[in-house]
Amino acid sequence: MVDYKSLIDELVGKEDSRKQLTSAQLVEASIRRGEGRLTETGALTANTGKYTGRSPKDRFVVEDSVSQNKVDWGSVNQPISQEVFDNLFKQVMNHLNRKEEVFVFNGYAGADDKTRIKLRVINEFAWHNMFARTMFIRPQTKEEGLEIDPEFTIVSAPRFKANHAVDGTNSEAFIMVSLEKKIILIGGTEYAGEMKKSIFSIMNFLLPEQGVMSMHCSANVGENGDVALFFGLSGTGKTTLSADPHRDLIGDDEHGWNADGVFNIEGGCYAKAINLTEEKEPEIFNAIKFGSVLENVVLGDDNVPDYDDNALTENTRAAYPIDHIPNARIPSKAGHPKTIVFLTADAFGVLPPISRLNRHQAMYHFLSGFTSKLAGTERGITTPQPVFSTCFGSPFLPLHASVYANMLGKLIDKHDVNVYLVNTGWTGGEYGVGRRMDLTHTRSMVRRAISGELELNEFQKDPIFGLSVPVKVSGVPTEILMPRDAWESKEAYDEKANNLKQQFIDNFKKFGDAASEIEEKGGFTA
Structure with a gap:
């Protein structure tokens, strides 16, 4: 039987374990070790080798007493045995014990004191520890950090390569989550984002059990306390649109929604x-x-x-x-949302740049989670590909999609939230023919949606998707509001739009009778 705590404590307690270093110390170590360089503005830059994005086929959840009957097993949450995890854990610990230095950061995930978790991140690379210090919530003092007794531990050894034929992995890379042992084991990949998303998956498991909605979204708040959420996959504009100089930034990617309002899960x-x-x-x-x-x-x-x-x-x-960010909200908390924006980067170029959703349409699009995977966000993605990612974040959801969807539906009803679908993808044609939506136009539409101005507008119904599209938006060309008008060939538009509509219908079949009312009242068959 593996004594995880003793092995980790032994590694962390070594003289060559660099604990709770400052940014300056980690930058110095990264440069000294040849891991990175400084830019003209002082940012540290590093390359991640061949793994330049997440590697979902190499991500596993250990099938154990905690996960067995709760995790939604499948291609996203791939099961792995305790035996495989134990074997790799011991190999990784041996690998790190041979290193001249390892780097340790203790911090938190969750800006809400009632639901935050204490973290420890152990890194082979100094720049990875700098990334962890940047992305997670930092203790106020070094002494506070050193005293943290972690609830979850990340152990990251990028230069340890698995032998997949022997070790039971799919490749040399692996990201393994043990909910029972509360350890995340990462090896073979230098992409730092695996650490961030692994902790997000942990929070997506823990928060719903406490009655708290966990969300893959950015959030900001106006001077009157009007909170807005932006749901979407990587590359759809969450970070960009939430960084608004006229509003305080709560966070750019991961949030919880509890009885008090919205809080950021991260510190970066x-x-x-x-x-x-x-x-x-x-x-x-x-x-x-x-x-x-x-x-x-x-x-x-x-x-x-x-x-x-x-x-x-x-x-x-x-x-x-x-x-x-000068206008960041610290601590990263605010009240209940007034507006929710679903972001999609439509590579077909057929969805309106903005449309208003009723409650059933909101649930339909949340469960559908349509967007396009953009180049580089995952290994092997070189051109945009249409994808349906349930709840705009299925790669990070360990529980069944209905858990998150039902919680969101109740919160929308309870707080009377306005919901919009915003296409940040293409207009005037599909990818390669049309053009990407102008960011200034998108910002203008989103700001007017959040302010409530769009609610006073006249709307027209999109004949194919049944969406309510504003007739005009100040500062936005009228011809792009109804996407068919922006296409040179109306016949080509009709063909692409009907093709995408059918993909929505086919995708929604996987939810079965459990979502039949949502499909009937909010789907494209209505």
Whole structure:
């Protein structure tokens, strides 16, 4: 039997274990060890090798006494035996014990004191520990951090490669979650985002059991306390649209919703950096300074980041502490939402740029979770691909989708929330023919939705999808509001739109009778 705690305590207690280092110390260690370089603004930049995005086929949940009857097993939550986990854990610990240095960070997940969990992150790389320090909630003092008795521990050893033929993995990489032992074991991949998303999966398991909704969304709040949530998969605009200079940022990716309101799960932001400009996204651009981490961003002359260079990947990333955003809400909590925005990057180019959803349509689109996987967010994705990701976050949901959907439906009803579907993808044609939605137009539509201005507008019904589309929006060209008008070939639009409609219908069949009322009243067969 493996004594997990003793092995971890022994590793952490070694003289060469670097515990609770500051950003400056971790930057120094990263450069000394040849892991990264500093940009002209002081951000640390590192490359992740061939793993430039999440590796979902290499993610497993240990089938044990805690997970066995609760986890929604399948292609997302792949089961792995305790024996396989134990064997790899011992190998990884031996690997780390041979290292001259390991790096340890203790912190928290969850800005709400009643539901936060205490974390420990053990890293082979100094820059990974810097990432953890950036993305999770940092203790107020070093002494506080050292005294944390962790409830969950991440052990990350990127240079340990599994022998999949012997070790029971699918490849050299593995991300294994043990809910019983409260350990996340990562090896073979240098992509730092695996740590962040593994803790999000843990919170998605724990929070609903406490009656708290867990959400893959960003959130901000206006001066009058009007909270807005932005649901969406990576690359759909959560981080970009929530970073609004006129509103306080609560968080950019992961939140909980309890009896008091909304709270951030993290202490940092993780933005896509490809094609980043100060003109279009000033808050994010200026947040990338000392204390931030860039992944796979090519540096040009004088160590200036070239955000347009996708030579390493389309999925270039910037991780920065939330307080690098001048208008961040600290602590990262606010009241109940007034507006919810579902974000989709429609590669077909047939969904309206904004449409209002009634309660049943909101549930339909939440369960459908339609978007397009954008290049680089997962291994092997090089062009946008249409995908249905339940609850706009199925890769991170250990419980059945109905748990999250039912909780959201009740909260929408209880707090009388307005819900909108916003297409940040293509218009005037599909990917490769049309063009990406103009960010200034999207911002204008979203701001008017949040302010309540759109509720006073006249709406027209989209004939194919049955969505309520505003007749006009100030500052937005009228011809893009109804997507068919933006296409040169109306016949081509009709064909693509009906094709996507059928994909929605086919996808929803997997929910069966449990969601029949939602499909009847909110779906495209209505």
